[in-house]
Amino acid sequence: MKAPKTYNDILHRNGRIFLSLGLSVMLLVPFTIWLVTGQMPDSAKLLEGFIALSILQLPGGIVEVATYGPMLGTSATYLAFVTGNLSNLKIPCAMNARQLCNTEIGTPENEVVSTLAVSASTITTVVIMGLGVIMLIPLSPLLNNPVLQPAFNWVVSALFGALGYKYFRGNLKLVIVPLVVMVVLGLVAPGFVVSTLSIAIIIGAVVSVIAAKIMFDKKWL
Amino acid sequence: MIFITPFAALSASEIKESWWMYALAIFVALFILAGSMYFALSAYRQSKRLGMSKDQVRKAIVSSVSFSVLPSLGIFIGVITMSGLLGIPLPWIRLSVVGALHYELMAASVASTGITVATMTAENYVTIAFVMTLSIMWGGLFALFFFKKYQLKVINKATSNNGKGFGKILFDAFFIGMICAYIGDAVAKIIKYEVRVIEDGAYILDLDGNYVTENKATFVPIIVMISAMGAMAFFDWLVRKKNIKWLENFSLALSMIFGMAVAVFLGMGGIY
Numbered sequence: 001m002k003a004p005k006t007y008n009d010i011l012h013r014n015g016r017i018f019l020s021l022g023l024s025v026m027l028l029v030p031f032t033i034w035l036v037t038g039q040m041p042d043s044a045k046l047l048e049g050f051i052a053l054s055i056l057q058l059p060g061g062i063v064e065v066a067t068y069g070p071m072l073g074t075s076a077t078y079l080a081f082v083t084g085n086l087s088n089l090k091i092p093c094a095m096n097a098r099q100l101c102n103t104e105i106g107t108p109e110n111e112v113v114s115t116l117a118v119s120a121s122t123i124t125t126v127v128i129m130g131l132g133v134i135m136l137i138p139l140s141p142l143l144n145n146p147v148l149q150p151a152f153n154w155v156v157s158a159l160f161g162a163l164g165y166k167y168f169r170g171n172l173k174l175v176i177v178p179l180v181v182m183v184v185l186g187l188v189a190p191g192f193v194v195s196t197l198s199i200a201i202i203i204g205a206v207v208s209v210i211a212a213k214i215m216f217d218k219k220w221l
Numbered sequence: 222m223i224f225i226t227p228f229a230a231l232s233a234s235e236i237k238e239s240w241w242m243y244a245l246a247i248f249v250a251l252f253i254l255a256g257s258m259y260f261a262l263s264a265y266r267q268s269k270r271l272g273m274s275k276d277q278v279r280k281a282i283v284s285s286v287s288f289s290v291l292p293s294l295g296i297f298i299g300v301i302t303m304s305g306l307l308g309i310p311l312p313w314i315r316l317s318v319v320g321a322l323h324y325e326l327m328a329a330s331v332a333s334t335g336i337t338v339a340t341m342t343a344e345n346y347v348t349i350a351f352v353m354t355l356s357i358m359w360g361g362l363f364a365l366f367f368f369k370k371y372q373l374k375v376i377n378k379a380t381s382n383n384g385k386g387f388g389k390i391l392f393d394a395f396f397i398g399m400i401c402a403y404i405g406d407a408v409a410k411i412i413k414y415e416v417r418v419i420e421d422g423a424y425i426l427d428l429d430g431n432y433v434t435e436n437k438a439t440f441v442p443i444i445v446m447i448s449a450m451g452a453m454a455f456f457d458w459l460v461r462k463k464n465i466k467w468l469e470n471f472s473l474a475l476s477m478i479f480g481m482a483v484a485v486f487l488g489m490g491g492i493y
Contacts, residue, residue, distance in 0.1 A: 012369045018256050019365050023358060025252050026318050029245055030350035036241060037231050041348040049332040053356035061360030069368055070376045071392055075260050077368055081361045083253055084319030089292045095396050096288055096473055097281040105392045112268045113281045119261035120285035126254050128293040133313055143298050150488035151481035155295040157442040158480030160403040161449030162473050167397050178398040182405030190409035201402040208398025209391060216387050
């Protein structure tokens with residue numbers, strides 16, 4: 001095995017080790033349940049469920065790595081593909097930190113900022129989940145309170161609204177085309193957008209990048 | 222050894238809240254915590270080597286923590302939602318690793334069509350755990366085997382200056398497209414918002430095996446978005462014009478709280 005040469009090689013090596021361990025830990029859970037209970041999974045149901053979900057998750061997973069990987073950088077990508085919640089937490093978190101720290105994607109400084117952001121976000125989630133479980137009895141009625149329910153139903157809308165302002169300000173030319181396209185798509189095919197938001201995100205991103213490239217080539221930006 | 226001695230004929234209700242399921246969940250949480258701390262520490266050391274300012278490092282950490290609190294509470298509510306059928310530990314594990322509430326609920330319903338809390342068997346529970354775990358691993362596997370090559374061949378080219386500077390715009394454009402998709406989603410919900418009905422922590426199916434849904438078309442998400450956007454504009458003005466610099470790291474979290482508060486007020490007025 002060749003020794004790692006660059007800092008990025010080391011990041012990939014460490015990231016792959018962590019990701020391999022992470023996937024193993026994930027697998028450990030159902031296998032432990034099987035081992036402890038002595039109860040095998042229903043193989044027909046397992047296969048059926050695996051195929052049904054993989055039809056969406058296989059292309060979705062590939063597209064997520066291809067699209068979110070560049071935004072996250074090396075270490076944060078490996079970390080995020082173990083800890084999840086990419087589009088609704090890790091990506092906006094990394095992009096927010098990047099904007100606050102004024103770093104450019106692809107630079108060593110942004111690699112640091114993105115890794116710190118995703119790590120800090122993950123630690124926050126783990127701590128909150130842990131505290132939540134410990135305080136489940138007093139917390140449950142509060143979090144399930146019908147008055148507070150709308151707040152948590154729409155937390156992602158609040159997140160992207162706030163972040164939207166930060167990204168739209170100063171990038172108005174980049175906003176017009178994807179905004180019009182996605183609003184029209186939402187009006188024309190609401191069922192499609194709501195039920196397959198992950199695909200709508202890719203459409204929005206691709207439209208935005210194509211429009212930006214055209215504007216860039218025409219020197220409109 | 223407990224892990225090599227099968228517990229004879231355990232029921233699903235005994236498994237899902239057993240001490241060893243909690244032990245597994247704690248182990249997973251600690252693993253993720255340790256991994257995150259390792260990456261954070263490595264990045265911190267690298268920041269020193271690069272000569273980055275402490276202020277930049279602090280900004281990245283503080284803003285990310287403050288930013289993540291509310292969405293994390295939202296994720297925890299997912300644990301409570303799923304706990305009706307699956308107990309606390311399995312949803313805690315599943316929502317701590319790669320996955321999301323809608324995916325886990327879908328996995329549960331695909332793996333155990335028509336079962337309820339009362340009828341769920343140990344076999345159903347094990348099958349659900351396997352389906353949830355195996356079907357979501359594709360992204361991780363792809364990252365494991367192809368991300369490095371992809372980064373070297375595609376990303377580095379896109380971000381290098383040989384690309385005549387478009388690399389700098391590329392990712393802003395990409396993220397703006399992503400935000401616009403969420404705006405499109407909020408607009409779509411004004412017209413049609415089919416919500417799958419959840420009962421006892423799982424989606425329910427009708428007699429033909431289709432998900433039971435309700436149309437809950439609503440203006441609330443777009444109002445919440447615009448409110449959070451307005452709040453962010455206000456906080457941004459305070460930071461830039463009134464020079465209240467400490468607010469910078471918290472403006473996003475505070476704007477989210479404002480947007481969420483608007484949702485609560487609308488709910489109190491009967492608008493959901």
